[in-house]
Structure formats: C-alpha cells, structure tokens
Amino acid sequence: MDARAYIEDHREEFLSSLKAWLEIPSISADPEHHGDVRRSARWLADHLTATGFPTVEVWETPGLPAVFAEWPAADPGAPTVLVYGHHDVQPVDPVEAWRTEPFVPTEIGTSLYARGASDDKGQVLFHALGVRAALAASGADAPPVTVKLLVEGEEESGSVHFAELLRDRRDRLDCDVAVISDTTMWAADTPSMCVGMRGVTDVEISLYGPTMDLHSGSFGGAVPNPLKAMSDLLSGLHDADHRVAVPGFYDGVVEAGPEERALIAELPFDEREWLRTAASTATWGEAGYSTLERVWLRPTAEINGMWGGHTGAGGKTIVPRSAHAKVSFRLVPGQEPLRVQDRVRAYVEANTPAGLRAELEFGGPGVRACASDLSSAAVKAARAAMERAFGTRVLYTREGGSGPEADIAEALGAPLVFLAVGLDEDRIHAPNEKVEVPLLLKGAESAAYLWAGLAAQM
Amino acid sequence: MDARAYIEDHREEFLSSLKAWLEIPSISADPEHHGDVRRSARWLADHLTATGFPTVEVWETPGLPAVFAEWPAADPGAPTVLVYGHHDVQPVDPVEAWRTEPFVPTEIGTSLYARGASDDKGQVLFHALGVRAALAASGADAPPVTVKLLVEGEEESGSVHFAELLRDRRDRLDCDVAVISDTTMWAADTPSMCVGMRGVTDVEISLYGPTMDLHSGSFGGAVPNPLKAMSDLLSGLHDADHRVAVPGFYDGVVEAGPEERALIAELPFDEREWLRTAASTATWGEAGYSTLERVWLRPTAEINGMWGGHTGAGGKTIVPRSAHAKVSFRLVPGQEPLRVQDRVRAYVEANTPAGLRAELEFGGPGVRACASDLSSAAVKAARAAMERAFGTRVLYTREGGSGPEADIAEALGAPLVFLAVGLDEDRIHAPNEKVEVPLLLKGAESAAYLWAGLAAQM
Ligand SMILES: [Zn+2]
Ligand SMILES: [Zn+2]
Numbered sequence: 067m068d069a070r071a072y073i074e075d076h077r078e079e080f081l082s083s084l085k086a087w088l089e090i091p092s093i094s095a096d097p098e099h100h101g102d103v104r105r106s107a108r109w110l111a112d113h114l115t116a117t118g119f120p121t122v123e124v125w126e127t128p129g130l131p132a133v134f135a136e137w138p139a140a141d142p143g144a145p146t147v148l149v150y151g152h153h154d155v156q157p158v159d160p161v162e163a164w165r166t167e168p169f170v171p172t173e174i175g176t177s178l179y180a181r182g183a184s185d186d187k188g189q190v191l192f193h194a195l196g197v198r199a200a201l202a203a204s205g206a207d208a209p210p211v212t213v214k215l216l217v218e219g220e221e222e223s224g225s226v227h228f229a230e231l232l233r234d235r236r237d238r239l240d241c242d243v244a245v246i247s248d249t250t251m252w253a254a255d256t257p258s259m260c261v262g263m264r265g266v267t268d269v270e271i272s273l274y275g276p277t278m279d280l281h282s283g284s285f286g287g288a289v290p291n292p293l294k295a296m297s298d299l300l301s302g303l304h305d306a307d308h309r310v311a312v313p314g315f316y317d318g319v320v321e322a323g324p325e326e327r328a329l330i331a332e333l334p335f336d337e338r339e340w341l342r343t344a345a346s347t348a349t350w351g352e353a354g355y356s357t358l359e360r361v362w363l364r365p366t367a368e369i370n371g372m373w374g375g376h377t378g379a380g381g382k383t384i385v386p387r388s389a390h391a392k393v394s395f396r397l398v399p400g401q402e403p404l405r406v407q408d409r410v411r412a413y414v415e416a417n418t419p420a421g422l423r424a425e426l427e428f429g430g431p432g433v434r435a436c437a438s439d440l441s442s443a444a445v446k447a448a449r450a451a452m453e454r455a456f457g458t459r460v461l462y463t464r465e466g467g468s469g470p471e472a473d474i475a476e477a478l479g480a481p482l483v484f485l486a487v488g489l490d491e492d493r494i495h496a497p498n499e500k501v502e503v504p505l506l507l508k509g510a511e512s513a514a515y516l517w518a519g520l521a522a523q524m
Numbered sequence: 525m526d527a528r529a530y531i532e533d534h535r536e537e538f539l540s541s542l543k544a545w546l547e548i549p550s551i552s553a554d555p556e557h558h559g560d561v562r563r564s565a566r567w568l569a570d571h572l573t574a575t576g577f578p579t580v581e582v583w584e585t586p587g588l589p590a591v592f593a594e595w596p597a598a599d600p601g602a603p604t605v606l607v608y609g610h611h612d613v614q615p616v617d618p619v620e621a622w623r624t625e626p627f628v629p630t631e632i633g634t635s636l637y638a639r640g641a642s643d644d645k646g647q648v649l650f651h652a653l654g655v656r657a658a659l660a661a662s663g664a665d666a667p668p669v670t671v672k673l674l675v676e677g678e679e680e681s682g683s684v685h686f687a688e689l690l691r692d693r694r695d696r697l698d699c700d701v702a703v704i705s706d707t708t709m710w711a712a713d714t715p716s717m718c719v720g721m722r723g724v725t726d727v728e729i730s731l732y733g734p735t736m737d738l739h740s741g742s743f744g745g746a747v748p749n750p751l752k753a754m755s756d757l758l759s760g761l762h763d764a765d766h767r768v769a770v771p772g773f774y775d776g777v778v779e780a781g782p783e784e785r786a787l788i789a790e791l792p793f794d795e796r797e798w799l800r801t802a803a804s805t806a807t808w809g810e811a812g813y814s815t816l817e818r819v820w821l822r823p824t825a826e827i828n829g830m831w832g833g834h835t836g837a838g839g840k841t842i843v844p845r846s847a848h849a850k851v852s853f854r855l856v857p858g859q860e861p862l863r864v865q866d867r868v869r870a871y872v873e874a875n876t877p878a879g880l881r882a883e884l885e886f887g888g889p890g891v892r893a894c895a896s897d898l899s900s901a902a903v904k905a906a907r908a909a910m911e912r913a914f915g916t917r918v919l920y921t922r923e924g925g926s927g928p929e930a931d932i933a934e935a936l937g938a939p940l941v942f943l944a945v946g947l948d949e950d951r952i953h954a955p956n957e958k959v960e961v962p963l964l965l966k967g968a969e970s971a972a973y974l975w976a977g978l979a980a981q982m
Contacts, residue, residue, distance in 0.1 A: 282824075361742065
C-alpha cells in the first residue's frame, strides 16, 4: 500500500485524534492554562507511543514541558532527522470574534477550525501519520531514517527555556538535518517551501542635551537640540536608495542566489492585495528589489518608536532636554547581531554632535537569521517530496521574522529544512484560526516521502 | 533743580510708593487674585493722578483692566509718546523657594525683593518719577512731549484682550513713538537698549501611514514608515550650515546692519557663563553668526516635541501608523508669520513620500518680530538719554522672544523704542525676583531726558 493510500485510509482516525488534542486549551502565555499545557504534552506523548515510537519522553523545563520521541532507523548508518514543532497555542482573545468555540474543533467544508489547528498541532500531528505511512509503503517496521521529534511547550510565550533545553539535552538531539514544521506555504494551489527567516536586533537610542528643557526664545538656534540631532541620526540610517547607511551594516551578508530570486519572482504576488494586508497605500524600500525580496531577503532598519520634548496639547516653544528612539534591524544570513550592534553604536557615536550625550540600550543579544542551503541534499529531498505529494512544482519563500529556528540550527549544528503546509489565511494568532485538512494530509504524505528521500540521498 | 537731583531727593518717596504697589499680589493667571489685579489698577490710577496726570482712566476689558493716563505737552505741536508696561505679575510658585515673602517688599543692599519689582511695576513707576523730574528740570507745568501711559493687566496671562483693547481705543492711543518699558539691559555696568524681538509661529505636523501598526517582520522595509519620513522631514529643516532649509523661509528678512552687529560684538559676552545658563555643554547654530546673533538676529526652526510608535518599555518591532512633531519657528523682522506657514506647508507636502498623508495644524496666526529703526530720531534720542543718565556708552541688545510688542507697533503705526533697566539676573518669572533700585532711578532719569530729547529732535 502506498503512502497516499494509507493516509487516505486513515483520514478519519487522524482527524479524530487531532480534534481530541485541539480540545486541550494549551495556552502557554496564560498561567491559568499551564495545567492544560501539561495535559497537552501528556496527550502527545501517549499518541506518539501509540503511533509506535519506541522512545517517548516528556521533558520538564523550569517552565512548561516539551515532548521528545525517537524512532531509530533499521539501518544504523541511516541519517537522523529531528522534527521541530510546538504543542502550546496562542491566547484566544478577543473570544467574541470567534464564529466557533476556539476549543471545540469544528469542520466546515475542507477547513478545521480551532485554536492551534494550523499553529502548530495540525502540523506536528501530520508527522505521526507520515511516519506510519512511510512504514506502510516500505513494509518495514522501522523508518528509513532515524526520526526524532522535539515538540516545545513555550513557543507562543517566547521560548524562554528552549535554548537551555537544547543545551541540556544536546546529546539526545544529535541529527543530520532539522525539519521545521511551523511555517506556511504561499497558497493552497501554490505549494512552497520556506528557505529562510530574517533575524533581528533592537536598540533604544537616547540623546541628552541641556539638563533641563530650555525656552526657545532665549536659547533656540544656539544650542544643540536633541530632537534635531535624533532626526539627523534616524534620517541618516538610510541612503537615497533606501539602503541601510550604517557603515559596515552589510558586512558578511550572504546574498540570495539567482535561482531563489527567480523562484520568488514566479510566485503569483498581487501587490494590490498585499498593500491591503499592509493597510498601506504605497510600497517603499531598497532600490533594486521587489516587495517580496525586501521583506524576505534584505536586512532593514526600522524606527519602531520615537519621543521627546513636549508631546501634550498646544505649543511649548522649548529646546527639549532629551530625545529617544527605538529602532530594530531585521537581519539576513551572514549578519552577526552583536557585530551589527557594534556598528550601530559606532554610527550613533560618530554622529552625535558636540554638546549631546548618546546612550544605547540593546534589547538582548538579538536573533540570527537562518536559511536553508538550497544546494543541499536535504532541501532537494524535501522539495522533491513535496512536489511528489502535491503533484506540482514547489517554489521558495522566506519569512520576514523568526522564532527559535536559528537557535535550533546553531545548537544542533544541523542544516534546516522547512516542511509546512499552513497558509497565511489560516489566521494563526487571531480569532477563527483554521487549517485546511487536505493540506495536512499532503504534509503527512510529504513527510513520508521525505524520510525515504533523505535515506537515499544523504 | 536738575532731573538727577530731583530724583535723588525723591528716592524714599518713590520707594515707599513702589513698595505699597508691590504689596498687591496682582497675579493675572490666578483667578483668586483677579480682585488684586483690579486693586492694582486702582492703585496705579490714584498714583498717576497724584503725580499730576490730568487724565487717568481705568479701562475695563472682558478680562482684567488696563490703566491709561495722559499728560499733554504745553506745545500742541510737540510729539506724543506712549509708554507701554503692565501692572500684573507672575505667580510665585514655588513659594517655598523665596527667601523673603514675595509680597512683602524687602530691601537688601541695593536690591528690592518682591514679585513684580522688576517685571514690571518698578519699570512702570519710574516713568511717574521721570515725568516729575522733567518738570522740575524745565520749571514748566507740562512735559515737553505729550506723555501717554498704557499699563496692561493681562501681560503675564497672554495679553488675551490686548489686541482688542488697542483696536477699540485706537483713537485715544495715537502717538509718534511707543516706548516699551518691559525688557532688560545687558548688565548694571553695561547699560544697553533692546532694539528688537523675534517673532514666532508654531506647527504640529502629523504623518499618517498604514491604518494600523504593522509587524516589522512581515512588512518592515517594504512600506513607508511615518517615523522615518518624519525624521527625514525634520532633518531636512536645516542644511549643513544649520540654516533653515525650508524654501522661501528667509524671504523678506531684514538683516541687521553692521552698526548693530558691531555694538553686539562689543558686549562683554562670556560664552562659558552663557552655556551654564543654557544648561548645555556646547553651542550650535547657523554658520557665520555668533551665539548672541543666533538668538537675537537670526530666525530658526526648533523641534519642540516629537512622538510616534512604541514609546513604552521594551521593544516592539512595528512599523508605526503615524508620527507627530511640534516645531516652532522664531522669526525676525521682515518675515510674515502667515507666509512662513505657507512655506512650511509646501515643504512638508513636497517631502511627504507616497503612501503617507501629512496634516499640519498651526498654533494660530503667529507673532511678528519687531525691531527699532536704529537710524530714527526716537532711537537716537533714547540712546542719548540713557547715555546721559548712565554717564557711559549704551550698547544694543535684542530679545530672542517677544510678547505683545509687535502688536503695539502695528496697531498704533508707531516706531518702537525700548527703555528699560531690568537685568537678566532679576529672576523675573522665578522665585526671589528683585530689582536694582539705583537702576530704577537711572530709568527715571533716562525718561526725563528722553522727553526733552524727543521734543528737540522730532
Ligand atoms: Zn507556531
Ligand atoms: Zn513683563
């Protein structure tokens, strides 16, 4: 029996399991639901045991538990794959905006509505179905690669203990490739693979001038104004081509190759529709790049907030004592967040006029970008697996922001492959989250093909 | 008996009158003291009657009353002088910072401490002494010029009804020169005349972009960021020489002449000391001008406040929906506030990128700058009068901001002359206001000489 037939035969069983799991309100950001997150971990562990994983463990952290499972390949020389996902979900507020109960999974047409249906329980669970389909297809009683699952319980509350978990359990997590199942495809009829995510680092910049607000009648035009200097600093973050003008900012950037740019250009991108999502009336950005390239492939500087001086009603003709701004930098592969921070500090210091004092406060060490190696056997195998499952060409996408993915790649020293079937229209993190059931089944099928493909190619 | 001898003989009488007036807490900004402002007007009217002014009237307004007095010259062809001052005073908070009671006038050495001693009761009252001294010196029973006094009761609360008063009483206020006694000299040992005041206009600029804050991971670098655009706009307000770069901003500017600049350069200006007053560590400003020229002679653009996006604790990686700034422009003679507003509007509109919408809200029609005509007989007479009283050369100053003076010049169509003996160190508007009694007497003497000088020269 081939994988597709196995999956079609087990559709109802899969759906009823998923619904049972979705009934558990595993909201990690809400302490009142921490018991539910623990129940969710237990449910998943039991399910993976029932699936046949010889090793299933609930891993406690100082916060909420993760689930780990392992099914060794029959061939001890076969590669090891680690699948990452999470079993906690987003809060449901505003709950009155839901058309169905968020924890009463409801099928409407091909969609299954419930909090966590797409992000990320549906996409975790298709792997259990996928590994069984692979066994059915091969007739073996072990998968062609060693399959490990690591399913986190704190992703929606900042993955606060995840880096520590990766460090502490490093020996158990050894793998040749990490498969991330927590992203989206372009569209139901345009299957695609995410191949990278931007990183980020952010800073609060303060400029201090006179030790008190001054009357501009007496002093205006004769002492440095911190808001003027801040405007110069922030305006100077970009050049006329809207490239980031902080010296050294682009050092080390690994440019996307022509193949990736060509596949991105093939995506049926509707800029009018995109602008509607962006609640904006015009695009803007770095010269020489399309809108999708700007949000996926290019590092940016973005002013997130700014304040200083008189901000209340009416006028107040002062030279203000200070100015403040919050700026974040989206990063791409090859940019080291800490090195970018050094460059930003040097830029601010070099551009702070005499008479003003600059202070910078970075919001932690930042997050590295991550990307798949498009020439790797793993990416080729994953793309081939999806193309076989979907019966059509698979394009590439990236994501503009990222979660703990770069940590995984770094901690495990393994290349990343993104295998996911969520859609942007799934409304993850919003009311009325849903998932397309046919796509979950395609995900299971893709996974089944991927294990065989990886065994053959790696 | 010459004017100086008369004034010295009447020192104690003058001081006891002034103290009696200073005991009245005529705080116009505090409704609880509005009765006191009325008492103050009454006191002044009685005093001017006792001085010998044939006409003395209390002029009601929709707010607080002004006092008008007139003493016609014996010669009907003699010029008419209108003296402007105010009888209301600033609040006294923080009252605990006063070393003497603010409304118990106290002599310490040559200083007289009380709220209003310098600003402006002392400087109004020396005119009553001055006109008597002029009579004593000439032996006549009418002054050599027609002397009118207009003493406002709402100057410290924004002169809200003053323009209306000037309009309504226009026929009674006809004059050939307006003498303003509400400013300061450079220092007790460096007498000087103010010869101009900057005007002002202010605006709140808003830029609106996406109709909601956007996640910068999804949209950063691909839509216009209002804070970025605002930084560009504000940064572009000045060129590299720190001149205002709004096209047309300098249209009509009447430059100060070489004589004035030379006299300003003679002032014993201590930049270190000035920086201490400015609570700043470095000067800044338009290339080619000294610090005093920058605050007195040059128009400016000053960012008074700015805000937008995330201004709370921590980071929030958004593209904000809007950005706001408050900007004021100090103006010099020849600049029309409404024309400047048009130029600012055009500048903002020309520099608002596609996808953003700009809104400007101006804080009223603005205030014109004012300046004396240094080649006029009135200024020459006033300078000569002060030089005779002080026995030394009199330099020129200006002030960086202004009150209702430009309104007076405009409403009455009369040139302005500033005759005042306050000092910056008098702490007007602050606790422990004081005035130097010897300077008030020099003020009276200068006024006495001025009436004779104007009669001779005009
Ligand atoms: Zn997720
Ligand atoms: Zn005053």
